[in-house]
Amino acid sequence: MFERLVHALRRAGVPVSLGEHLALLGALRAGVVPPGTQGFYHLARTALVKDERHFDRFDRAFAEALGGRPADAPIEIPEAWLRWEAARRFTPEERAAIDVRGGVDALTEALRQRLAGQDGRHEGGSHWVGTRGTSPLGAAGYAPAGIRLGRGPGRAGRALKVWERREYRNLDDRVGLGTRAFQVALRRLRRWAREGAAEDLDLAETLRATARNGGWLDLRMARRRRNATRVLLLLDAGGSMDAHVRRVERLFSAARSEFERLESYYFHNCLYERVWRDNRRRHVETLPTVQLLKAHDARWRVVFVGDAQMHPIEVTHAGGSVEHDNAEPGAEWLRRAVARWPHLVWLNPVPEAAWPSTASTGLIRALLRGRMYPLTPAGLREAVARL
Amino acid sequence: MDPTPGQPWRAGPPGPGFEGTATYIATPDLIVAVNAAVALGRPLLVKGEPGTGKTVLAREVAAALGRPLIEWHVKSTTKAQHGLYEYDAVARLRDSQLGSERVHDIRNYIVRGKVWEAFEAPAGAVLLIDEVDKADLEFPNDLLQELDRMEFYVHETRETVRARHRPVVLITSNDEKELPDAFLRRCFFHYLRFPDPETMARIVRAHHPDLGRDLLAAALDAFYGLREVPGLKKRPSTSELLDWIHLLLAEGVAPGAVRAARGGRSLPPLAGALLKHEHDLGAAGGAPVAGRVG
Numbered sequence: 001m002f003e004r005l006v007h008a009l010r011r012a013g014v015p016v017s018l019g020e021h022l023a024l025l026g027a028l029r030a031g032v033v034p035p036g037t038q039g040f041y042h043l044a045r046t047a048l049v050k051d052e053r054h055f056d057r058f059d060r061a062f063a064e065a066l067g068g069r070p071a072d073a074p075i076e077i078p079e080a081w082l083r084w085e086a087a088r089r090f091t092p093e094e095r096a097a098i099d100v101r102g103g104v105d106a107l108t109e110a111l112r113q114r115l116a117g118q119d120g121r122h123e124g125g126s127h128w129v130g131t132r133g134t135s136p137l138g139a140a141g142y143a144p145a146g147i148r149l150g151r152g153p154g155r156a157g158r159a160l161k162v163w164e165r166r167e168y169r170n171l172d173d174r175v176g177l178g179t180r181a182f183q184v185a186l187r188r189l190r191r192w193a194r195e196g197a198a199e200d201l202d203l204a205e206t207l208r209a210t211a212r213n214g215g216w217l218d219l220r221m222a223r224r225r226r227n228a229t230r231v232l233l234l235l236d237a238g239g240s241m242d243a244h245v246r247r248v249e250r251l252f253s254a255a256r257s258e259f260e261r262l263e264s265y266y267f268h269n270c271l272y273e274r275v276w277r278d279n280r281r282r283h284v285e286t287l288p289t290v291q292l293l294k295a296h297d298a299r300w301r302v303v304f305v306g307d308a309q310m311h312p313i314e315v316t317h318a319g320g321s322v323e324h325d326n327a328e329p330g331a332e333w334l335r336r337a338v339a340r341w342p343h344l345v346w347l348n349p350v351p352e353a354a355w356p357s358t359a360s361t362g363l364i365r366a367l368l369r370g371r372m373y374p375l376t377p378a379g380l381r382e383a384v385a386r387l
Numbered sequence: 388m389d390p391t392p393g394q395p396w397r398a399g400p401p402g403p404g405f406e407g408t409a410t411y412i413a414t415p416d417l418i419v420a421v422n423a424a425v426a427l428g429r430p431l432l433v434k435g436e437p438g439t440g441k442t443v444l445a446r447e448v449a450a451a452l453g454r455p456l457i458e459w460h461v462k463s464t465t466k467a468q469h470g471l472y473e474y475d476a477v478a479r480l481r482d483s484q485l486g487s488e489r490v491h492d493i494r495n496y497i498v499r500g501k502v503w504e505a506f507e508a509p510a511g512a513v514l515l516i517d518e519v520d521k522a523d524l525e526f527p528n529d530l531l532q533e534l535d536r537m538e539f540y541v542h543e544t545r546e547t548v549r550a551r552h553r554p555v556v557l558i559t560s561n562d563e564k565e566l567p568d569a570f571l572r573r574c575f576f577h578y579l580r581f582p583d584p585e586t587m588a589r590i591v592r593a594h595h596p597d598l599g600r601d602l603l604a605a606a607l608d609a610f611y612g613l614r615e616v617p618g619l620k621k622r623p624s625t626s627e628l629l630d631w632i633h634l635l636l637a638e639g640v641a642p643g644a645v646r647a648a649r650g651g652r653s654l655p656p657l658a659g660a661l662l663k664h665e666h667d668l669g670a671a672g673g674a675p676v677a678g679r680v681g
Contacts, residue, residue, distance in 0.1 A: 023575070027423040034415075043419050046416070046575045047423065050432070050574065052434060207476040207480050208476045211483065
C-alpha cells in the first residue's frame with residue numbers, strides 16, 4: 001500500500017524521496033495517526049508532500065493507491081461546451097425547464113441521463129462525442145469512455161471522500177521554470193551590483209581585528225554593499241504571449257527583493273513608438289517610447305520578453321504593425337533601444353530549436369546582435385551573465 | 388470537514404487537550420500534522436494565505452503543550468547565525484579598555500540567539516521561525532544541520548551546543564520565495580486553507596460568543612461575497628473579519644444594514660476594516676473600475 005502510494009506519487013511528478021517515506025513509517029510507528037483512512041490520508045499528506053501545488057496530485061495518487069483505479073481523469077468539461085451540447089440535444093422548452101430547475105449542475109445531470117438513454121438506443125453508443133468532428137472533445141482526441149460528465153457519476157447521493165473532493169485542484173500549477181531557480185539565476189545580477197571600491201569602514205570587522213590585535217587599532221575597509229540593480233521589463237502582450245507574460249511577471253516580481261527597482265511595460269509584437277503600463281488600459285494610458293528611453297539611462301538592465309513571431313513587415317516597414325499605423329518601422333525603435341541600453345537581452349519562450357523557422361525571430365536577433373535567449377533555466381543564466 | 392472533534396496534541400507528559408482551544412479552531416488535518424511533527428521531532432512548515440492564523444498556531448500549540456514559546460521573527464536581513472549566537476566584539480573591546488576582568492573569558496561575549504534559547508529550555512520549547520521566506524535565499528540551507536541534528540558548534544569557545552530536549556519547531560512561510568528542496572525534505576508540511584463558512588462561523592463564535600446568529604450570518608455572507616469580488620489587491624482574511632465584527636458589535640450595527648448593503652451591491656457598513664486598499668473599496672463598491680475586462 002505504502003509503496004504503491006509512493007510510486008503513484010512519483011509517477012505524478014511529486015518529488016518523494018526515501019527520507020519522506022521513512023518519515024511516514026516513523027510517524028505510523030509513533031502512533032500519531034488517528035484510526036481510519038482519513039487520518040492516514042492527512043498524515044501521509046503531511047509527511048510526503050511539501051508543496052500545496054502538489055496536493056491535487058497527491059489526492060489522485062491516493063485514490064489510485066487505495067482503489068487501484070486511476071481516479072477521475074483530469075478532464076474538465078467547459079460550461080460553454082455543455083450549454084452548446086445541450087442546445088443540440090434538448091428542445092428549447094426542455095432547456096427552459098432545466099434552467100428553472102437550477103443551472104449547470106441540473107443541466108449536467110439531465111444531459112448525462114439523456115446521453116445514457118441514447119447509449120442504449122445506439123448499441124455501444126461510444127460515438128456520442130461526434131465522430132463527424134463537430135465536438136471539440138472528439139477533435140482533441142479523447143476517448144469518449146474517458147470523459148466523465150460533471151464530477152462523475154458518484155456525486156449523486158454519496159458523500160465524497162476528502163481526497164475525492166479535490167479541493168486543491170486550483171493550486172496545482174506546473175511551472176516549467178520554478179521561481180526559486182529564477183531567483184538563484186538573478187542573484188548573479190545582485191552580486192554584480194555589490195562590487196565597487198572598498199571605501200566604507202567595516203565597523204564590525206575593524207572591532208574584531210582590533211580586539212584580536214590586543215587593542216591596537218586595525219582599520220578594515222569594505223566594499224559598499226549597494227544593491228543598485230534596476231530592471232526594466234518590456235513584455236510582449238500579444239494574444240499568444242499572454243500565458244508566458246503572466247509567468248514572466250510572476251518570476252520577476254518574486255525576485256523583486258533582489259533589485260533596487262523593477263518596472264515593467266508592455267508592447268505588442270515589436271517595440272514601436274508607444275508602450276503601456278497596464279495591459280487592460282493599453283488604449284487609454286500609453287507612454288511614448290521616446291520618454292521611456294529618456295527616463296531610463298544606460299545603467300538599467302533591460303529585459304525584453306517576447307516570442308518574436310510576426311510577419312517580417314511588422315519589423316522592417318513603417319506602417320507594418322498589425323494594430324496601428326506606425327510612422328517608423330519597429331526595427332528603428334529596436335535599434336534605438338540597443339543604442340541606449342548596453343545591458344539588454346531578449347528572452348524568448350519559444351524553444352530555441354524553432355527559432356530559425358521564423359524569419360522575424362532571425363531579424364530581431366540580428367538587430368539585438370544575438371542577445372536572444374530561451375526562457376529556460378540555462379538560457380536565463382546565459383542572459384543574466386550577459387546583463 | 389470531518390465533524391469528529393480534534394484529539395489533543397500528543398506530547399510527552401499528558402498536557403491539556405487541544406480540540407481547538409477557546410480561541411483557536413483546528414481542523415483534523417492540522418491536528419494530525421502537529422501531532423506527527425511533535426512525535427517525530429521534525430520541524431513543521433506551515434504555509435497559507437495571509438491572515439489564516441499561521442503565527443497564532445504556534446502560540447496555541449505552545450499553550451496546549453504547556454511549553455514556553457520562543458519566537459524568532461525573520462526579516463530580510465536576518466542571517467542564520469543570528470538565531471544561533473553572536474559574538475559581541477564591541478562589548479569586549481570596551482571592557483578591555485576599561486580593564487574589566489570579564490574580558491579574559493570569551494564566553495562573556497557570546498550572545499545567545501533564539502535557537503540556542505530553545506535548545507536550552509529545561510522542558511523543551513516551541514520554537515517559531517516566523518516568515519522564513521523573508522530572509523535571504525540561503526537562509527533555510529544554513530539552518531539544515533541545526534534543525535536536523537539539533538546541535539551546532541560555537542567556534543569562539545570550541546563548544547558544541549546540543550538540544551537538551553528536541554524543541555517543537557514551527558516554521559511559517561508566505562511563499563514569497565521558494566524554499567530549497569533539502570530544507571523541505573526535513574520538514575513536515577501543512578497548508579492552512581482558508582476556512583470554509585462553517586469553520587469560519589465556529590472561529591467567529593469562539594471570539595465573539597455573544598454574537599447574534601442573524602448578524603453572524605449576514606456578516607459571513609457579506610464577507611465571503613467580498614472575497615469573491617474579482618481583482619481585489621488584498622482579499623480580506625480571518626483577522627480582518629474578526630476586527631470588522633468587533634466594530635459592528637461596538638457600533639451596534641443591525642443585521643439588516645449589513646444585509647441591505649449586499650443586496651444593493653454597495654459596501655457593507657465599516658468596510659474599511661475589511662478592505663485596506665482604496666482600489667479595493669472602489670472595486671467592491673460596484674463603482675466602474677477602469678480596465679476591468681471580462
